[in-house]
Each structure stands twice: as C-alpha cells, then as structure tokens.
Amino acid sequence: MKEFSLNLNRHCLVPGLVLLVLGIIGTSIYPLLVGETQTLIDSSSFMNLLIDEMPLAMLIMTLLFAPIVEEFSYRSWTMKSLIWKYFSLIAITAYTYLALSSIIVTCVAFVILLFLFCIFNGDKQKDLIQFLRILVTSILFSLAHYQNESGWFSVIAFLDRLGLALIACYLALRFRFIYAILFHFANNLLAFALSYFFVTDYTFEINDETHTAKLTEISMFDKEMDHWDDGDIVYTGCLPVVAYDLNWGYEYQNDQMFYPLVSRYNHYCYCATAKDSTKPVHGRQLFDEFLQRTNLRLDTVIPEKIYYLEITDTSRLVEIGKYENDMGNFVRNLRYAYGKMFVIDDGAEDIKITNTKTSYWLIDMENLVPHLEEQYGIKVEERDNKDCKIIYISEP
Numbered sequence: 001m002k003e004f005s006l007n008l009n010r011h012c013l014v015p016g017l018v019l020l021v022l023g024i025i026g027t028s029i030y031p032l033l034v035g036e037t038q039t040l041i042d043s044s045s046f047m048n049l050l051i052d053e054m055p056l057a058m059l060i061m062t063l064l065f066a067p068i069v070e071e072f073s074y075r076s077w078t079m080k081s082l083i084w085k086y087f088s089l090i091a092i093t094a095y096t097y098l099a100l101s102s103i104i105v106t107c108v109a110f111v112i113l114l115f116l117f118c119i120f121n122g123d124k125q126k127d128l129i130q131f132l133r134i135l136v137t138s139i140l141f142s143l144a145h146y147q148n149e150s151g152w153f154s155v156i157a158f159l160d161r162l163g164l165a166l167i168a169c170y171l172a173l174r175f176r177f178i179y180a181i182l183f184h185f186a187n188n189l190l191a192f193a194l195s196y197f198f199v200t201d202y203t204f205e206i207n208d209e210t211h212t213a214k215l216t217e218i219s220m221f222d223k224e225m226d227h228w229d230d231g232d233i234v235y236t237g238c239l240p241v242v243a244y245d246l247n248w249g250y251e252y253q254n255d256q257m258f259y260p261l262v263s264r265y266n267h268y269c270y271c272a273t274a275k276d277s278t279k280p281v282h283g284r285q286l287f288d289e290f291l292q293r294t295n296l297r298l299d300t301v302i303p304e305k306i307y308y309l310e311i312t313d314t315s316r317l318v319e320i321g322k323y324e325n326d327m328g329n330f331v332r333n334l335r336y337a338y339g340k341m342f343v344i345d346d347g348a349e350d351i352k353i354t355n356t357k358t359s360y361w362l363i364d365m366e367n368l369v370p371h372l373e374e375q376y377g378i379k380v381e382e383r384d385n386k387d388c389k390i391i392y393i394s395e396p
Contacts, residue, residue: 296393
C-alpha cells in the first residue's frame with residue numbers, strides 16, 4: 001500500500017477555498033431561493049445580553065477575542081512544541097462540550113484527539129496523521145459554530161466554516177501561526193461589515209390619534225440617545241428583541257411562547273408615547289403595528305418536549321428573596337433565558353413569588369432542574385408535547 005503523502009495545497013488550501021466560496025455563495029442565494037432571510041440564533045441568554053445591551057462588547061468579542069482564542073484552541077497544535085498539542089486537546093474538548101452540550105460527542109472527540117496529538121506522534125504515516133489532525137480539528141471547529149443558525153442554512157454555514165478552518169490550518173502549517181489569526185480576524189471583520197453596513201432600513205415614524213411611535217437605528221458606538229419621558233415606552237436592541245419586548249403586553253399564555261431569533265449587529269431604539277396619558281396604548285396594538293411596519297416574520301414550531309413546572313412547596317416561593325414577581329412572569333423569564341417551552345398549571349400564573357435578582361442564564365439547563373426544586377420548591381418534569389407551540393420572531 002502506497003504511503004500517503006500530504007500536499008497542503010491539494011489537501012488543505014484548495015478544498016478550503018472551494019468550501020469557503022461555496023459557503024459564501026450559498027449563504028447569499030439561499031434567502032433568495034427559499035424566500036426568507038436567516039438570522040443568527042443563539043440560545044444563550046448571556047450572548048443575547050451582549051448582543052442587545054452591549055453591542056460594542058459583542059464587536060470586541062467577534063473581532064478580537066474570537067480569532068485569538070479560537071485559533072489558539074483549534075490551531076495551536078500546528079506549532080512544534082508538544083505543549084501546544086496538549087493545550088489544543090484540552091481546549092477543543094472544552095469548546096466541543098460548551099457548544100454541543102453532549103458528553104458522548106465530547107468524549108469521542110477527546111479520544112480521537114488524544115490518539116492524533118499524543119499517541120500517534122512518531123514518523124510512521126506522519127503525513128496521514130497530520131492530515132487527520134487537520135480534518136478532525138476543522139470539523140470540530142465547524143461543529144462548535146453549528147448551532148448559531150437553523151435549518152438548511154446551518155448546513156451551508158457548516159461548509160463555510162469548514163473551509164475557513166482548512167485555510168487557517170494551511171496558513172499555520174505553510175507559513176506561521178500568526179497568519180491563521182490574521183485570516184480569522186479578516187473573515188470576522190468582513191462578516192461584521194456586511195452585516196452592519198449593508199442592512200435594510202427598517203426605521204419608521206407613526207403619528208395617529210392615539211399615540212406616536214418612532215423606530216430609529218442607533219450605532220453601537222452611541223453613548224447617548226434622544227431623551228424620553230417617564231411615560232414613554234422605550235426598548236433598544238435588534239428588531240426581533242424589540243418586538244419581543246413589545247409582545248410582553250400580551251397576557252401570559254400557557255400553550256404558546258414567543259422567542260426572538262437574534263441578529264447580531266443592527267441595533268435600534270423604539271419609542272412610543274400615548275397622546276392621552278389616561279388612555280395608555282396596549283402592548284398588543286404596538287406589537288401588531290411593529291410587525292406590520294418592519295415585516296417581521298412569525299414562524300410557529302411545535303416542540304417535541306415541554307418542561308412542566310409543578311409547585312410542591314408554596315412557602316418557599318415567598319421566603320427566598322425580596323423581588324416581587326408572579327409565576328406568569330417567572331415562567332416567561334425562564335422561556336426567554338433558555339428558549340425552552342416551560343408550562344405551569346392553568347390558573348397558577350397569578351401565584352406570587354419573591355426571588356433574588358440572580359440571573360437565570362448563569363445556570364445551565366442541566367443544573368436548572370435541581371436548582372428550581374431546591375431553591376423554590378418547583379419540580380420540573382419533561383413531557384411529550386401535544387398542543388404547545390413556540391412562535392419565533394425573525395427578520396424578513
């Protein structure tokens with residue numbers, strides 16, 4: 001059997017360029033073919049906080065933090081020192097678990113990387129081992145970003161990032177590791193420029209008999225915005241998040257939840273004011289009006305599972321903290337933080353609850369279930385779903 005000979009141009013650069021170009025073309029024409037625009041999804045409420053409330057921090061993470069940290073994690077093994085191979089082994093394993101939340105996939109990835117980095121480290125079939133390192137780390141890099149999109153768009157984006165990873169490996173092995181970081185930075189900078197500077201103008205102004213409303217685009221570098229009065233309804237963020245906040249005017253419904261599909265860079269300020277302070281404008285009216293003016297989409301999905309909340313100890317609902325709430329808002333906060341369909345018994349939404357101001361997104365889903373039972377006396381049971389639905393709010 002002929003020994004495999006690694007050619008970085010043929011096995012790394014060319015396939016990487018092909019996949020990257022196909023990915024760019026695919027992400028460009030996919031919305032035209034299916035008649036929709038894909039928005040970036042992130043189920044992490046911590047990331048949503050950065051995107052909606054601290055866009056400058058999101059920009060820094062995208063342009064500086066991500067290229068440096070991700071390249072050291074996924075490509076530092078290309079440097080000669082054995083220490084960097086151990087570092088990549090640990091970093092990629094951690095990234096895989098954090099991104100996919102699958103112990104099985106993480107363990108499989110760890111075992112494969114352990115063999116490629118530490119065990120198969122001799123001269124025998126070294127080109128084949130090097131090629132497998134390139135291929136496996138590139139696939140894991142692309143998988144770590146897989147959940148940032150939905151549907152078939154995620155498959156196209158997977159190929160795009162696989163191409164990016166292969167080219168970064170080529171640059172690190174053929175030249176120097178620093179070129180992989182610079183290439184990653186240039187790619188993210190281009191994506192940011194396309195997303196931020198070439199977005200559709202959704203701004204509008206309304207002035208009718210009952211109220212005025214205005215949607216203006218704001219820069220992530222703006223430190224101050226127009227002044228508003230205490231009676232104004234004001235929300236900032238990307239379009240789906242502003243719509244979601246307006247949707248808070250709807251009464252709590254146990255069988256459906258709204259969830260915004262977050263887009264990263266376009267940032268808006270919405271302000272509505274009732275002309276007669278004794279006749280406030282209902283959130284339902286503003287939400288429907290906002291959808292009509294911006295052409296936001298509502299996509300209904302029937303989830304396979306729901307998370308049923310059962311109150312087992314009502315005394316613990318009022319002893320845990322000092323911030324007054326009710327179960328309806330409590331459940332809505334859980335839904336927004338985790339993107340899951342939490343439900344409670346009919347009529348239980350008005351039960352009062354006081355809690356600490358601890359943010360739920362600091363607790364992962366795996367630890368949330370015991371946390372709710374231990375701290376609040378709320379039992380969580382996963383059930384098959386029949387009637388509940390999730391309504392995603394996305395850009396047109």
